[in-house]
Amino acid sequence: MSFPLLTATAAVPAIGAIVTAAVPAARRTAAKWLALFFSLVTLVLAVLIGVRFAPGGDRYQLTESHSWIADFGVRYELGVDGIGVALIGLTALLIPFVLLAGWHDADPQETGSKRWRPTQGFFALILMVEAMVILSFEATDVFLFYILFEAMLIPMYFLIGGFGDRAHAGSDEKAAAQRSYAAVKFLLYNLVGGLIMLAAVIGLYVVAGNFSLQEIAAARASGELQMATSTERWLFLGFFFAFAVKAPLWPLHTWLPNAMGEATAPVAVLITAVVDKVGTFAMLRFCLQLFPEASKWATPAILVLALISIVYGALLAVGQRDIKRLVAYASISHFGFIIMGIFAMTSQGQSGATLYMVNHGVSTAALMLVAGFLISRRGSRLIADYGGVQKVAPVLAGTFLVGSLATLSLPGLAPFVSEFLVLVGTFARYPAIGIIATFGIVLAALYSLVLYQRTMTGPVKPEVSAMPDLKVRELVVVAPLIALLIFLGVYPKPVTDLVNPAVGHTLSDVHEKDPKPEVEAAK
């Protein structure tokens, strides 16, 4: 038996979480370095997955399979396709930056916190989330995936509710109440989605007799496993609802601004750049593969919801007064693009959507983490409390601008490639929807540049006049992310090469072919 690379990649951060949590209370710094060490080992393993994975080879590679709950046919079954590899890479890459950015976020406050070893807990929880997210990108057993999908809510809940942003208006009690509200809202939304999915998972078992994604998909493709149209549709809806809450898709999005606003910036990145990707990833992997006909049946409605997300999210971002909530609504708009790309059912749309997941992760991390550095300096999340930062902290302002430009999908930076692919892929099949979605690029420029203008330009506000520029630790976080945004904008081929074959498989699952160009079709 070969080395279980996939299990190892998820196990390392899980072990790291336990080890970090076990570090004695006084050795806070040691715990931080330990956590960072484990996250870097995970990154090495993720890179190894990328090296070992052969694009154009079998659909699922590096597979592992063990019996788990034999009576239900539940198996511990892992395997990755190119999409999984890309997203594992994104997760493993972002976590070290999240840890570094949050280096002091959980230090005990001067007032004396009574929390039980908060620092160790903070770092351990982040690693725990990483482990579960990575494993969920690897799981090819539906039940195993469901367990992970639900279980990752637990550490996320504590991260949001237990470690809030210290920059808040009003009293500590009020802030704590808001934080609890945000954490519970996050939990309830996702649990409700998860419970509906559980029903669908059980339903799937009743119909198919096992939980293996590969077996069910093969049986569906060969015609061995027939489903009544209505059954397929109900099951699809059950799965899709859970993923749409997590993604999040309009109108199920309202938990995200609360969660991202109240959490610390690194945790906000964890939510939107990493955890939410499980939702869109699962749409591609489970909805389209298991329920191809129902997916096509639901496509028009989903495209309309995605389009609403794009425009609505962007308009709300324009209207925000809180920096972090603005980024949250921008993300809602971007998730609209991802979902639109998936359901456009074209190679460009789905490759673009996958690439979008990666690029959105990097660009949001860059923007949000710099925003976090900014907020921690001034102690306020309100846009109106800033002004003229560019003059006193030019490097901070410069990196913030690059993050904003990535958010508005400037050509030359990574998000442009994916956004254009999604637009062109959608336009090829649904011209009207593609054209309306292009309004998103104007609105994105509006909210990004307005944010930059109000915080960074103009006369220097007295409260920011003594603001220090980025420290070395902060530069170490931001510079690689910016380098990556430029690299993937100029040379996205390494990622597209990974993703293209997987997208080809998915399209053949749903029996769709790309529309031919008019000139070629005429010949």
Place this chain on the structure above:
Amino acid sequence: MENLIALLVAAPLLGAAVLLCGGRRLDRTGHWIGTLLAVASFAVGVLLFTDMLGKDAEHRALHQALFSWIPVEGFQADVAFQLDQLSMTFVLLITGVGSLIHIYSIGYMEHDERRRRFFGYLNLFLAAMLLLVIADNYLLLYVGWEGVGLASYLLIGFWQHKPSAATAAKKAFLVNRVGDMGLSIAIMLMFTTFGTFAFGPVLESVGDTGEGKLTAIGLMLLLAACGKSAQVPLQSWLGDAMEGPTPVSALIHAATMVTAGVYLITRSGAIFNAAPDAQLAVVIVGAVTLIFGAIVGCAKDDIKKALAGSTMSQIGYMILAAGLGPIGYAFAIMHLVTHGFFKAGLFLGAGSVMHGMNDEVDMRKYGGLRKYMPVTFVTFGLGYLAIIGFPGLSGFWSKDKIIEAAFAYDDGIRGWIFGGVALLGAGITAFYMTRVMIMTFFGEKRWQPDESGNEPHPHESPKSMTIPMIVLAFGSVFAGGLFSLNESFVKWLEPVTQFEHPHPVISVPAITASTVVVLLLGAGLAYLMYGRKPVPVTAPRGSLLTRAARRDLLQDDFNHVVLVRGGEHLTRSLVYVDHTVVDGVVNGTAAGFGGLSGRLRKLQNGFARSYAVSMFGGTAILIAATLLMRAV
């Protein structure tokens, strides 16, 4: 030879990277690095140009493929360059004028503590603009297209501490984004129609599709051109863009970037040739803008804004010519090049005046400056004669040809209309430019000490500033004539743009004669109004038209009321709706299932933890039960 093409972009790009990431230690040498790399790019351009001249006309185009950019099933976008006569013309203009303006900025920005960054942005602009004109496909062109938008954004807002500069920068980017929508949609249409968006394959297979598709593509390209080239209805950003340092106005907002729309239309000539309706739209936009810009130019007292109106108007001429098809493309580009010389020269002259006048921009506070700044006066004066089309100077050769071509639009009424508009524009040009000339350099001095008692002491600018002005003045005087010898410019471009001789509705000598008459009328009227009696220091109230023109013919007011105010109301009400209705409905629906909202309300009373724990307990029990089933 073709391997050198990438160097054109690489040199200034390297400069931008070094200057912007290099930090303070480069503060003392940064401007030299930036200038050197701009000149290096120009040298590569000249080398490629001489090589190109050595080949026969049909075999001059070079191609360089670097790497596959976005390889996705059915979608191929490459980083590849194409250098033909049209691109070459732009390369020389961009790097040539660009280098001059780098040199000028060394002196102009001497006292700015952020001079290094300024040169970094200028280099970034050169790289992006060169990429725009040498890309071999529309998507890579798009990268350059937005790249120049970014450079323009950064440079307009260079003095970010001024709220007006920051607002102007944002406005320019946003208005351009509206145009970018057009470019995006055009590329998407090309992709679904032709399966590609590389220039060669698209332009060759134009005949394989219907006119409807081509018209749609053409109109979308026109929308893009309107944004970048400040044409009606997307012209509103250009006047505000004058908030940037004056060398920026010269390079980006007069000589090069704003002409990108003309390049786009000329490059896509095959599409427009096959879509007469789109062509008509192009001509109408050009005709409307050339009058619009000229009227605005007549009313402005700010010297830079008057020149900005003029830029808009002159680009209107180019767009109009580009819409005329093979009878106009070559003249559009020729006017673009000569305009690049004289408008850059005029802006640099304006900058020189401001430099000597404590950054005063109001022409009503100038007067009689010819005595204090002789070099500026002479170079500006030659630029003035060139732009109004004084016989023999550059503008005469290029603008006259456009007027002729406009009269040749068709045999009927349209030829008369468009020709007449172009002719009328020439008259207004002579009027507003004579007004600028008189108010700045003639008459009595009108400046006074400001509140703190500082009186400007106008003086000639340093050599680093005057030499570029002199070089550009040479171009303003001789370029047009040189290009027209043996129709050399037209023949140079013909392999790319095609050429047909225009057949105007009236004879060519008659057109030339009327152009000169109109010119004299415009200039004479300006002399009567501003040269014969002293110019008041505070502007008179003016007629309704003057007052509207001062406010850019009320477009900003319209935008403010409809887009800004309307948008604010929309987003505010949406924020409210999201908080109450969407959130409420979803929570409420869920409450129907599980009493969710009641529990949510309890949270406020501090039940959060206990509630969460109970939820986890539930999940844990669920998992435990499942595991237990296995044992049974």
